[in-house]
Structures are given as structure tokens and as C-alpha cells.
Amino acid sequence: MSNAVKVQPRKKPLLPRIKNYAGFYIMALAVLAFLVIFHYLPMFGIAYSFTKYTIIKPPVWVGLKNFERLFGMPNFWSAFSNTIQLSVIKLLLTTGFSVILSLLLNEMNNIWGKKLSQTIIYLPHFMSWVVTASVFQLILSPTGQGLVNSILMNLGIIDKGIYFLGSSATWQGAYYVINIWHDTGWGTIIFMATLTGIDPGIYEAASIDGAGRWKKMWYITLPSLANTIITVLILNLAKIMNLFESVFVLQNDAVMDVSQVLQTYVYYQTFNSGGIPDYGYTTAIGLFRSMVGLFLMLVCNYASKKVRGRGIV
């Protein structure tokens, strides 16, 4: 322990520093073991991106052909931009609403009201997308059976039912609303947990200084959530191109121009090809999605470093 006498521990030579952290390396090793077995061992599969592989015969090297095919798809760019648009707006809306709900829940003093509200707002997360879609198709139906339209018609706001999920003009809006319904409540879990970590002493001090409810919310609560909000947003950016199920169950023939995302596009392409899926092509698309996710994450991480002085991990 001769190093202990050194004045500036940060400039210790590497080896003793490693020794200092020995316990942590053991912990890291446990995590890495799982990572290697379940994530890195299967990574050899990424190589299939450059092959034609129908599973039955050994993969045949085709170079960048799968990517050429992907980028050559007639409506590739429209599907690409729909994916980005739908998932970014969805992400911002659901996260934004989650934050607002968390702030309001946090202000609720009635403990039973709070518990009950929390339990209820989590429920939609447990409904599968197939069930969600079928229920909302009914609620948003243009006929008298549709709850929303019959309310609007009874109020005299409209005189003919709007086919929310059946027309390109309204589909995206309906899609966002359904996603807010489905995901917002569940999203509050992480924010609520963060809020419990705020030292009540800070609120007391602020009250003493005469800060009102809104001031405290704005200057204490929200900033303590900032870190979590940014982390959640950036983590979700990595998965942005994976958008599939929620769109797939809600789209229909008349709204393809606004609802076709990359994953549904590829699904229909394979489904209508009359052949069996080419696993190489599917993998190539996965790799492309990963690259987009990586790019978005790096950009945001960079921005985060610039603004806050450090990245997300």
C-alpha cells in the first residue's frame, strides 16, 4: 500500500489503480459473462447480412447486394421517414406525458387517490397490441357505435362520423393518441421512482424561501428528473427503427402512405414474395436499423456531452 502516500491518487500508475478496483472487476465479470454468452456469441450472425441464406443451403456470400436491394426498394425512403417521424413523435409525446403525469401524481396528497390512480394508469401496458387495436377500432369507428364520433356528433361539432383510422389525414394523430394511452402510464414508473429520491429537505428549504407549488415544481422537481428524462429518451432512440407491432395492428390498405414503416414494409415484401424469407436479407435490414440507432445515439450522446458535460453511460 505504498501508493497510499502519494498525494494525487488520480495520477497513480495503471496497475495499482486496477488493483484498487479489483472488487469491481469481479462484479463487472459477472455481468460480462451474461453479455458474452447471450449477446456476443450470437453476433456471428451479423455476417449473414452479406449473404444469401435461405436456411436450407449454406449461406452464399453476396457482398453488399442485400443493402442494394434494401435501398433500391421503391418506397424505401417513404417508409424510412415514416419510421423516424412516427417513432420520434411517439417517443416525445409519451415521455412528455409521462413526465407531466408524474409531476401531477407527485403533487397528489391523498394517498389512496394516488395509489389508485397509479394502479389504473399502468393497466393499458398489460393489454397486448392486438387487443388494443381491436378495442380502439371500435371506439374510433365512424359509425354510431364509435364512442368518439357519437360524442362529437351529439355535441354538434361534426355532422358526419370521421373515419379516424381509415383516412390518411387522421391516422397518424389517432396512432399517437392510442400510443399515449398505451404507454404513458407505464412510463411514469421510472420518473416516480426518481422523484422519491429527491431530498424533502430541499422542498422545505424552498418553501421557507417562499417558493410556491409551481416554482418548486419548475426549479426543483423538473431539474431532478432531467437526468432520467434524457437517459430514457436516448436509450429509446437506439430502438427507434424497430417500430413494428403497434403500427402493424393499426394500419390498413387506405393509409399506407402515412403508416408504412420500414419493418411493416419488409414484412409485406417477404409475405407477398411467394417464397420463403431470405435470412441474409432480414439480417441486413436488422444491421441497417442498428446502424441508424447507433448514429442517433452517438449524436445525442455527443449533444449530451456538450450540454451537460457527460454522455449517458
Add this chain to the structure above:
Amino acid sequence: MEATNTNIKPRKKPFKISVFPIVNGILFVIICLVILIPIWKVLVDSFDLTTGYGMKLWPDNFGLEGYQTVLTNPSLVTPLKNSVITTVCGTLLGLTLSTLGAYVLIQWDMPGRGLFAGLLMFTMIFSGGMIPSYIVMRNLGLTNTLLGVILLPAINVYNLVLMRNFFEGIPTSLFESATLDGCTPFKIFYKIVLPLSKAALASIGLMFAVSYWNDYTNYKLYITKANLYNFQMKLRSMMMGSNLPTAIGSATENTVQNAAVIVAILPFMILYPFLQKYFVKGINIGAVKE
């Protein structure tokens, strides 16, 4: 403290105190109602022996046959047992890995920390794909075992990073003083980090538990033996039942399906109140410090 006693008044300004909670309360009543409407539709249909398309406030023809079919089913016992085993073991393992990984991640000066973080993030973005995963699982002898569906989802980088986010909120001064007192990293981990992170453990634990309980993908890809299926798989096969030739659509086909949707939510409704106490405001870092 005595000096500030006279200044505490602003909190008790009558109009501020009375208006906001009422507005907030009403707002939540509305929010909860809006959230419940679609679920109400499923709930009503699950009690309704008459099959209809539209929305109803109450069942036309009330009956419990749907739930009877789902809940009294003798073949639900094994799936339920499998679900409980995998959810409990998986959640514990998932929490262990997430907290360990997150604890390592907040060691900002640790040599190799960046590499560790990079290795984690890489798997969040890139994956080998379905078939290579299967081949690895098969070669490890993890297909057709519950161990496989426990181990595979236990490492979840998303949850790990969120956990690190919570750990970051713990003042570094606590670690420093503990280190000076001669605590080992492990001791600091379970004496300081874990007790201070109850809300985090509850929320991330809940996310793990729900994903294990609802797991369907891993079961359908890695398990071909029906006696290893979990509750979720079983409910799904009941919901799909009428599309398969071995069962005829009974008179209550629709009722059974809706009952299965509701039954899938039940375990969460039962479990959640127990977790809720950890979400209550006021786990005060300052208090633990003393």
C-alpha cells in the same frame, strides 16, 4: 428552525392549498376514466355471454362462464407454477446483474470503465439475430428448459442503465467516507447503495417481473414442450383456441377470450399494492446518512 417558524405561513395561503388539489384530483378522475374506457369494454365482454360488437355499459347477459373456463382449467396449474418460478428467479437475477453492472458504471475513475460501458451499449444496438441465438442456446443445452428462459432476459442493458441513473443520485461523499472507514466495494454495495435505492429496485424489479411474466417470445422460440409453457403462453393458446381444429368455438368463445385478457392483468393487480410502499415519497438520503 425557530427563526423560520414565523415564515412558514406562505404554505397555508388558503386559495393555493384548496384549489390545486381539487383541480388535480378532478384531472386524475378524468384521466383514469379515459384510461379505463377501453379496458371496461374488455371487462364487460368478459362477463357477457351474449357476443356483440359494440360498446356496452353493462353485460346484456351476465355470466361467469368465461372466467370459469379460464380459471378452473386443470391444465393451468403447471403453467402458473412455471410462471411463478421464472418470474421470481428471473427478477432476482435480473436485479442482481443490473445493480452490479450499474455499480461498476458509477466508478468513473475505474480503468476500463469506458470499455465496459461500450460493451454494454453495443449489445443494446446490435444483435446477432434469431437463428444464431437459437444455435447458441441449443449448444448450451438451454432450449426446452426453464433455465434458458430465465437466464436469457436477465441481462437487460436498458434496465441496467436506468439503474445506474438512480445510483448516480447517491452523493459521492457517502462512498468516500465509507471507503475511508475501510469498507470494501461489496460492503458499500449492500450497506449503502442497495438500502438507498429501494424505489429504484422496486421500479426496475417491477419492469423485470412484468417482462418475465408476460414473456411470450422466448417461450415460443426456445420451448417446444407444452409442460414447460408459462401462464402467458397458455392464455394465448386459449385465446387462439377456436382457430385450431381441436376445439370448437364454444357458445362463449368471445367471453373466454376476453376473460383471458383480464386474467392476464390480474397477477399485476395483486402484486402491485405490495410494491407500492416503495414508491412513496420520502426515502430520504439525508436520513440514511446519519
Add this chain to the structure above:
Amino acid sequence: MKKLLTLVLALVLCMSMFTASADVEKPEKITIFIDGTVVTEPNGQAQFEAKWEELTGIDLEIIQPDHDAYYDVLQQQIASGDWPDVLILSSTYYAAYANEGVLWDMTEAWENSATKNSGRMKNESVIDGLKINGRLYGFADGIGGGCVTYVKKAWLDAVNMEAPTNWEEYAAMCDAFVNNDPDGDGVKDTYALTAAGFIGTEAPYINYLPEFYQDAYPSFYMNAEGKWVDGFSEPAMKAALERLAEGYAKGWIDPTTLTNGTKDCRNKFYDDTTGVFTYWAGTWATNLKNNLISNNRDPELVPLAPLAGAPGYFDRTPPVWAITSTCENPEGVFTWFIDTILDGGDIQFLWTYGVENVHWSRKAETVLGVEYAEGQFHMAENLETPGTAYTKNHSDPVSTLAYFADGYYTDEFIDPVTVMIQPENVASSNLFAANSRAAWLVPSTDVMSTYNGDLTTLKNELIAKVAMGEMTYDEAMAEYAKQGQAWSDMIVESLNAAK
């Protein structure tokens, strides 16, 4: 040249007959890979397996993944080299796997099989339809099946009409079903029919709205001259789209057809929102009836023969049993597994109804409130879903390809079909059998897999928009000419070249 070829073929055939009749080695163990169309584990699969092993003396290993994930798991197994001896394949996978050489060529084995030569075959053309370039790689034990149109008898009576036989009568019926209060509740709240979208997602695409499409087929098909064509630009499509637009505009077709799911359509039929429903023939006729009864509606349904001038309903290509090319003893597996599925005796009975006292019984007992006398055949209560009864195991007793052997059924042991299969099932099955045509098995080409996704999306969009009155036929065709025609031409060319 041709003569020589036939001679050679005949010779090969003779030789293969000799080799086949030479003793085929009986396999010790057969591994099969099956989807959810065979009894599942909670439904008594172990007893089924034991009974099959008892009847054949062969060890049977069943691998049955979740029904929804069947092809994902199959791909994994194939990729990892764990090939089963026998597997079930849908028509698409069957054609593709056969092309890739995964499947054992069973042409000769079939020619010499006990089943083919038994004289019990009802419909051999189904097996012939499975041949790819004249070679057979799979075996089906039943027809593919398809949809027929059911009309509620009570609604016809309420509006004083007979079942329609041509488009004019059909249109008049639809109109009456919308405007003449067929459900008698005094409110104009009915539609004639609904469907899950204006066009189906799977071949044969038009099977849920046959009266409107009639002879039009929006995808690729082989015409009378043996050439592949794109049905979307054929003249028949114009009339079809105009019928759809008329039906939608006049309120015959449910306004939410675009977004309906199949389950929504069933529920709307049960709760008297609609009176006409095109759905599966056979078992579903009974299902529809039962659901109408439990909803307190009149359960009598009239299955409709195709309207005058319209070709018949579509019969899908059935899923097949195939033997893998890595199977060590394919002849043995064929003889002892495939060739026994329709053996006309106990094994066929096992595949059709399952195991005695598990899936069916002749004991004196009460099942689901119905009392049965000693010796009376009846299906047992479903183990997985109590409250329902089994209807069959894998093979459908009505749509099976072979009859049971003469003398198998006696006065003591009567054919269950005569007592168990409901008359509406038989009626719809027979009507379907008499009025159906086989769907086309469209081959896959590279051009197809590049462009058909976009082309189909475009076609479906245009169909929906014309049907909903957002576009006229001519506008749609102009759009099609601009965007889709080039893709369509390329695909047609590739299909005809591949032939």
C-alpha cells in the same frame, strides 16, 4: 423422342415398383415436426402417441412448437441441423422447400402406395395438384378448404326473399337487408355484410367477398392459355370494383370494413349487425350456428351457391406432410407413416377422431349436458378448454381425401360422420366441394420478391379507395399505370420465363 421418353419413364416406373414391393425396412423411430393441427400436449397428445405406437410398433417422437411460431422454430431447427423425418408444411413453404431440395421425392412411392391403389380415394386430384414440375414432394390427407357465403334464413324470411342466384337478386337482397329492417327491431341499424378489409391478405385474396369479385382476381394467375397474367388490369376487375363501390355507397357493405378484423366480422354476424357472411365451409358452419344460438338469434343459415356467371369458390392448396431428404429410410417412413394416415382403418380413425376414452367414447355417460347411451359414439369434453367438446384430431372427417375401408364400420360401430357431424357442416362442405376451384400455386421469382410487396400494397390501396368512393376506377387505373404497371410487367415476364 417423346415415345422414347415415355418408354424410359415407364421402365423407371416398373423398376421402382419392383424396388418398392421389395421389402421396405420398417423404421424403428420416426421424428415428426407438427403445428397445432394435431392434438396438443394438454389435449392428450401422449395418449395419441401411445396409441399410434401400439398400432404401428414404431417409436414416434413428436415435436410440436407453438402454433404461431411454427415456421420460426422450423427455420431454427433446419438451420441448426436438427432435421425431423417428417414435417407439416404450408403450400408456400412446401413449394420453396421442394425447390431447395429439402424434401424427399415421393412420386414413385405415392404411385405404388396402398392409399392411392386402395380404391378408397375420394379426390385424387388434390394430390396431383401438389406436384411440382411433375414430381410429388408432399402428401395431403384432406382438401385445403375454403369459404362459402352463408345467409341468415330468418332475414330472408323477414324481407320475403329466396336465396339469390344471380347478381341482381343478390343486390336486391342486400338492399332489403339494409332498408327493410330484417332484424325486426324497428331501427335501421343493419348492413348486408362485412369483411376484414376489401381484399384479403393471403391467397386467394378475394375469398371473403366472392359475390363482388366474381371472376376478377387482382393478383397473378394462370389464364386459360397457360400464361401468367396480372388480374388487376384485366377487364373483369372493372366490374368487380364497380360492384364494390356500389355496395359500399349503398350501405350494403359495413362502413368499417377497411379496419375490421376477422373477429369483428364474426361478432357483427352474431349480434345481427349483418346477415350475410362469407366464411369457412365445414366445421365453421356449426360454430356459426352455435354462436347464433347462444346469442338468441335464429341459427338457420343458407349456404349460397355461386351467383350465375361467377366461377366457384376458391379451394386453398392444403398443407402437406413431407419427408425430409436427410431421412435415413424415407421409403420406410413413407410406408409406415404417410401411407397409413389414410389407411381406411384404425390409424385413419386415430388421425381423424383421436383416442378412445380420451377424445371420443362409446360409454354411457353425460357430456356437456347431453346423455349418451352405451355404444353411442360421441366426442369427449375438451381437456384444455372445458365447456367445449372435441370435433376431431388432425384429419377432418368430412373433407378427408379417402373413405374408410368397406366393412370398417358395422351396424355395431357406425360411421361417426352419420351421427356426429352436424347437417349444416355436411351441407356447407358438400356445397363447397361441388362449387370450388383450386387456387393457383404461384411460383416465386427474384423479380417477384423485389416488387410484389409494393405492387400488392398499391393494388390494395387502389381497391380500398375505389370501393370507398374516394377514387373512380379510371383514376385508379391511371394511378396504376403510372406506378405499378412497370413492376407488374416485370413480374409477369419473370413468371412466364420461369415456366
